[in-house]
Amino acid sequence: MFKLEDSYLHKGKRRELIRTLRNKGIRNEAILEAFNNVPRHFFFDSALLSHAYEDKAFPIGEGQTISQPYTVAFQTELLSINPGDKVLEIGTGSGYQAGILYCLGANVHSIEYNKVLYERTKKFLPKIGVKIKHYHGDGSLGLPNQAPFDKIIVTAGAPVVPKTLLLQLKIGGILVIPVGDRKKQQMLKLTKQTNKQILKESFDNFSFVPLRGDEGWE
Numbered sequence: 001m002f003k004l005e006d007s008y009l010h011k012g013k014r015r016e017l018i019r020t021l022r023n024k025g026i027r028n029e030a031i032l033e034a035f036n037n038v039p040r041h042f043f044f045d046s047a048l049l050s051h052a053y054e055d056k057a058f059p060i061g062e063g064q065t066i067s068q069p070y071t072v073a074f075q076t077e078l079l080s081i082n083p084g085d086k087v088l089e090i091g092t093g094s095g096y097q098a099g100i101l102y103c104l105g106a107n108v109h110s111i112e113y114n115k116v117l118y119e120r121t122k123k124f125l126p127k128i129g130v131k132i133k134h135y136h137g138d139g140s141l142g143l144p145n146q147a148p149f150d151k152i153i154v155t156a157g158a159p160v161v162p163k164t165l166l167l168q169l170k171i172g173g174i175l176v177i178p179v180g181d182r183k184k185q186q187m188l189k190l191t192k193q194t195n196k197q198i199l200k201e202s203f204d205n206f207s208f209v210p211l212r213g214d215e216g217w218e
């Protein structure tokens, strides 16, 4: 699937990263395998390349970040992806999370607010064989023309749960979203049991860049 150059060094570092994720509690073997199959260093520019397999977030330009691998794994576990699921990702950023979802067999729709990152990732992902549908715009409003979705993942910190996103979920669908203030957010999993019943589960705190847009911070 991946057309850029991989190496034994990077494969070894990926195995170490997977050990770290296991030690931190990630148990889903398909997700760990996806981390093995998606070379994170492809998503880094040369100045930061040696850091690609550290379990940390790193800058990707435009004041944005590629999320920490543990965060990507944690959110992906909460989503319980089944092959063929129609998934909306809000905050394409580098495209790494989208690559993991694609590797798990999801039909990924991903929306990015920042035009520069949108253009860059739209050109880059096909080069490494990741096929998703890209959109530029305000993902805090979801993607009404493509709804409903089986799963929605928000990869930026929101002040509240946007009601629009719950409306764009199928019955039985799952929304994973970090909600809090600008510095710290609690990870939430919302399962749409019926049109009127939402099951809300709360997890640890994380620290994301802010979700922008109408239902975000501005």
Ligand code: SAM
Pocket: 064, 065, 066, 067, 090, 091, 092, 093, 094, 095, 096, 097, 098, 111, 112, 113, 114, 117, 137, 138, 139, 140, 141, 155, 156, 208, 209, 210, 211, 212, 213, 216
């Ligand atoms: N998922 C990304 C990855 O794998 O690299 C990391 C995302 S980064 C932590 C958050 C991204 O959300 C940034 O690229 C930012 O521009 C984007 N973003 C912020 N508000 C947004 C919005 N309303 N709609 C779409 N994207 C948004």
